[in-house]
Amino acid sequence: MKSIIKTVLLLLGGISFITACSDDRDGNPTILHPTTFALETPSYASSTITLSKAEPLALSWQQPDFGYPAKVNYQIQVSLTGKFTTSLKEAAKGGTADFNELTTVYFSKNVELAASELAQALQDLGGWTKDNVPAKQKVYVRIKAGYPNVDTLYSNSIELNVVPYYIEPQQVPEEPDAELYFTGSKFGWGTWNQLVPVKETVGKNDEATPTFWLVVYFDADEEFKFAPQAGWGNDFGYNDVKITDNAGASPSNANGNIKIGKAGWYLLVVTNDGTKRTISFEQPKVYLQGPTIGNWDCKPENLFTVPTTATGNFVSPAFVASDVVRMCVKLNGFDWWRTEFVVDANGAISYRGNGVEQSDVAVSVGKRCYLNFSTGKGEYK
Structure with a gap:
């Protein structure tokens, strides 16, 4: 009798275990993988929106169906073409952008987009300056939904008609730069070239505005950006700086990159006082100084000749004496020795x-200095 009772209890326990496992499985949701979701067309889509006067724009969409309530991250994307193939961020490393992704991340499916934020996103995407903002613009808007480690998908796009307006660039670097580099289309957006600091302008105890320079050859249509380290992060370009062109470079905005209009040699000068950055294109004037030229005044007769090609040499006047050689570029507001160099x-x-x-370098009368800024090499002959 005891044996029968024990057997019955074991059977009942097994049935309970099977039932419990079945209940557990029934409680675990099956994750679905939707391919899109619906962005609703707002009522204001039928009218033209003047962004400079508009209230925040309400946007609503349906939550993607993942099979259960999921915490989804949403971002707004805008396009001038409706293609949504290459983002502005991707185009910074090569290519042409046709959409811009706004930085604000939402966790709700009902949001209000500031009209100024939309205006800025369109300005950055279009590369508009103060003088070429279009009178009217057709805009396409869609939503990106990201479910971390599971899926990323996109809504349908809606069409809006807007009157854009120009927003002055903000000059707000985080801190004065301690180092400065640039990369660009010529370097595959991967090789970083260091600019030279003006002596005694960089460092905690230096009172002058941090200033950097470089003699460099730019090709026509070459694009580039800067960063305070040899890599991406806190990088900046056309939209983030004030640009002065004193050398006919004709720089323009190319998806936030600086694009060169005229090929040639330039003296590139960048400053950052912690509140704004400025970039200046100057004439590439290199001077011989001191006893080997007979004066310390950066006179016209001290100038090196400027080559016409990227591989050419800057050539000094003939040395008038056998002595220690000195040479420099000259920047406004700085003594010449702050931008000195030598071979x-x-x-x-x-x-x-x-x-x-630097250590002294002696040269012989009658010889000249040849500088190749593209290779970083030089010689006296």
Whole structure:
């Protein structure tokens, strides 16, 4: 009898275990993978929206059906073509952007988009300046939904008609730059080139505005951006700076990159005082200084000749004496020795920068200095 009772209890326990497992499985949802979701067309889509006067624009969409309530991240994307193939961020590394993704992340399916935020996104995408903002613009809007580690999908797009307006660029770098680099289309958006600091302008105890420079050859239509380190992050371009062109470079906006209009050699100068950055294109004037030219005044007769090609040499006047050679570029507001450099014993162009004073290099009367800024090499002959 005890054996029968034990057997019955074991059977009942097994049935309970099977039932419990079945209940557990029934409680675990099956994750679905939707391919799209619906963005609703707002009532104001039938009229033209003047963004400079508009109230926040209400947008609503349906939550993507993942099979259960999921915490989804949403971002707004805008396009001037409706194609949504290449983002402005992607185009910064090469290509042409046809949409811009706004940075604000939402967790609700009912939001209000500030008209100014939309205006800024369109301005960045279109590369509009103060003088070429269109009178009217057709805009396409869609929503990106991201379910972390599961799916990313996009809504349908809706069409809006807007009157854009120009927003002045904000000059708000985080801190004065300690170093500065640039990369661009010529370098596959991967090789970073360091600019030279003007001596005693970089560092915690320096009172002058951090200033950097470089003699560089730009091709026509070449695009580039800057960063305070040799890599992406806190990078900045046309929309983030004030640009001065004193050399006929004709820079323009290309998806937030700086695009060169006229090929040639330029003296590139960048400053950052912690509240704004400025970029100046100057004439590439390189001067011989001191006893080997007979004066310390950066006179016209001290100038190196400027090559016409990217691979050409800057050539100094003939040395008038056998002595220690000195040379520089001259920046407004700075003594010449703050931007001094020399061809060292290894044949490299060695910049004084913010380092220690360089070793003397003696040269012979009648010879000249040849500088190749593209290779970073030079020689006396």
